[in-house]
Amino acid sequence: MATKVYIVYYSMYGHVAKLAKEIEKGAASIEGVEAKIWQVPETLTGEVLEKMGAAPKSDAPIITPDELAEADGLLLGFPTRFGMMSAQFKAFMDATGGLWKSQTLAGKPAGIFYSTGSQGGGQETTPLTAITQLVHHGMVFVPVGYTFGAGMFEMEKVKGGSPYGAGTYAGDGSRQPSQLELELAFHQGKYFALQRDSRELLDFLRP
Numbered sequence: 001m002a003t004k005v006y007i008v009y010y011s012m013y014g015h016v017a018k019l020a021k022e023i024e025k026g027a028a029s030i031e032g033v034e035a036k037i038w039q040v041p042e043t044l045t046g047e048v049l050e051k052m053g054a055a056p057k058s059d060a061p062i063i064t065p066d067e068l069a070e071a072d073g074l075l076l077g078f079p080t081r082f083g084m085m086s087a088q089f090k091a092f093m094d095a096t097g098g099l100w101k102s103q104t105l106a107g108k109p110a111g112i113f114y115s116t117g118s119q120g121g122g123q124e125t126t127p128l129t130a131i132t133q134l135v136h137h138g139m140v141f142v143p144v145g146y147t148f149g150a151g152m153f154e155m156e157k158v159k160g161g162s163p164y165g166a167g168t169y170a171g172d173g174s175r176q177p178s179q180l181e182l183e184l185a186f187h188q189g190k191y192f193a194l195q196r197d198s199r200e201l202l203d204f205l206r207p
C-alpha cells in the first residue's frame, strides 16, 4: 500500500503554492509514496480578496479536517502574518478539535513550509510558533535540519527557508521563489517521504 503524504497549504499570492508543488514532486520521487496537494478553506470574502490583490486560487482540492486522518504524513504550508501562520490556516487548525480529542493525528510525522515578505519578517518565528499545533495533536515534527547541504549556507543571494523547513521571500509580492528555494522545497518533500523507512533515509543521508 502506498504511503500517503498530504501537502496542505494556504496561499494568498501564490508563493506558498509554488513551494507546495515542488514539495509534492520531491515526495512523489520516492517509490511507493503518493503525494497529494490540498488547500485549506478561504475565510475572507471575494471583495476583501480583490482589494488585497489576491491571486486566483489554484485548482487543488479544499481539505476538510477529517481528511487529514487519511494521511501517513503531513506537510503544512502558510504565508506569515505578523511573524506567525496566516489566520486562514489557523482557522483550519481550529477546526481540528475533534481530531485533537481523539488524538487521531498523534504519531504522524509533520513538516512545515512558509513564505514571508521580508528578511526578519518571520522565516523562523512562523514555523517555530506553528509547532504548538503539532505538539497538541501529538504529531512528530520533522525539520529539514541542514540535510540540504551547501545550499543552506548561501550568502550571496537572498534565500528563504531554514532548518525548520522550506521557505521563500515574496518581497513586495513581485519576487518569486528562486531556483535554490525551489530545490530546498523539493528536498524537503523527498527527505520527508524518506522518513517512512529508516534504512532508505540513512542511505540518502550517508550514501
Ligand SMILES: Cc1cc2nc3c(=O)[nH]c(=O)nc-3n(C[C@H](O)[C@H](O)[C@H](O)COP(=O)(O)O)c2cc1C
Residues within 6 Å of the ligand: 010, 011, 012, 013, 014, 015, 016, 017, 078, 079, 080, 081, 082, 083, 084, 115, 116, 117, 118, 119, 120, 121, 122, 170
Ligand atoms: C496582514 C499581513 C501581515 C503580514 N505580515 C508579515 C510579517 O509579519 N512578516 C513578513 O515578512 N511578511 C508579512 N506579510 C507578507 C506575507 O507574508 C506575504 O504576502 C506572503 O508571504 C506571500 O505568500 P503567498 O503568496 O503564498 O500568499 C504580511 C501580509 C499581510 C497581508
